[in-house]
Amino acid sequence: MIEVLTSNTPNGKKITIMLEEIDYDYKITKININKEEQFKPEFRKISPFSKIPVIIDHDEKISLFESGAILMYLGEKSGKFYPKNKKHLVNQWLMGQMAYVGPMLGQHHQFHHYNPGKSKFGEDRYFKIARTIYKDLDERLSQSRFLAGEDYTIADIATFPWLARHEWHDIGLKNFQNLTRWYKEISIRKAVINGYDILKKGEEVPKV
Numbered sequence: 001m002i003e004v005l006t007s008n009t010p011n012g013k014k015i016t017i018m019l020e021e022i023d024y025d026y027k028i029t030k031i032n033i034n035k036e037e038q039f040k041p042e043f044r045k046i047s048p049f050s051k052i053p054v055i056i057d058h059d060e061k062i063s064l065f066e067s068g069a070i071l072m073y074l075g076e077k078s079g080k081f082y083p084k085n086k087k088h089l090v091n092q093w094l095m096g097q098m099a100y101v102g103p104m105l106g107q108h109h110q111f112h113h114y115n116p117g118k119s120k121f122g123e124d125r126y127f128k129i130a131r132t133i134y135k136d137l138d139e140r141l142s143q144s145r146f147l148a149g150e151d152y153t154i155a156d157i158a159t160f161p162w163l164a165r166h167e168w169h170d171i172g173l174k175n176f177q178n179l180t181r182w183y184k185e186i187s188i189r190k191a192v193i194n195g196y197d198i199l200k201k202g203e204e205v206p207k208v
Contacts, residue, residue: 002026002074005043006053007033008198010102010161011067015053017195018071018157022078028198068098071154081153093147093155097162101137104129105162105169113168127170134171134179137163141178152186160186164196164206174208184208 002019004026006012019026031037031052038050047054047065055070056063057077064070071094075082082090108130111122137159140147147155163183166173174180186192187205197203 001058003029003056003058004053005029005031005046005056006198007031008203009033009052010165011051012053013161013164013196013198014067014158015055015070015074016198017161017192018074018081018154020191020195021157021189022074022080023191024074024078030199066098068094068158071158075154081157083151083153086148086151086153090148090153090155093153094158097155097158101133101159102162104133105165109165109168112170130169131171134169134173134176137182138176138179141182146182156182156186160192161196166208167206180208 002024004012004015004019006015006028007030016026016028031043033052037043038047038052043054044050046056046063049065051065053067053070054063054065055073057073064073072082104126107122108126111119111126112130116123137147144150146152147159160183163173163179164187166183173183187207193205196205
């Protein structure tokens with residue numbers, strides 16, 4: 001059984017979506033980041049950077065932090081959505097999400113959504129970067145069905161929850177035909193619908 005120590009964030013949703021996709025039993029242990037529970041010593045023992053999510057695979061007696069590493073582990077463990085003969089292709093898009101898409105959209109959230117009016121420079125800078133991310137992803141998805149090729153992989157699972165906050169971004173997802181097609185196709189997957197509702201409170205995947 002997999003225990004997921006997490007909060008209701010895009011990085012947290014990646015893991016529950018993956019666990020739903022591979023049909024593994026799991027339980028949620030909520031970490032309230034608004035109350036800074038991620039900084040408690042007992043959590044830092046398994047998450048040195050005080051970040052969620054973390055998983056504990058109780059069968060294997062192992063814990064892992066960093067959502068990308070967790071997706072790779074679950075992909076290898078299940079043999080799903082992380083094809084052995086295409087790992088290098090999947091990895092580059094997964095790392096792109098981890099190093100670029102997530103952090104930059106996260107900064108856009110901070111300046112544009114959470115703290116508007118506090119820094120025009122920050123708002124302008126990250127709005128432009130967010131718009132470029134949309135353009136880059138749209139261009140890629142004009143060439144292939146999914147990010148790493150014709151098959152749905154952990155790279156898509158990692159990226160989707162960040163684009164699911166498109167209403168926060170004010171970029172206009174519907175203006176990007178290929179990205180919209182990708183988003184809609186993923187959003188109707190049963191596992192995505194279930195995994196997105198991380199706290200099981202009826203949260204729905206945002207529509208385009």
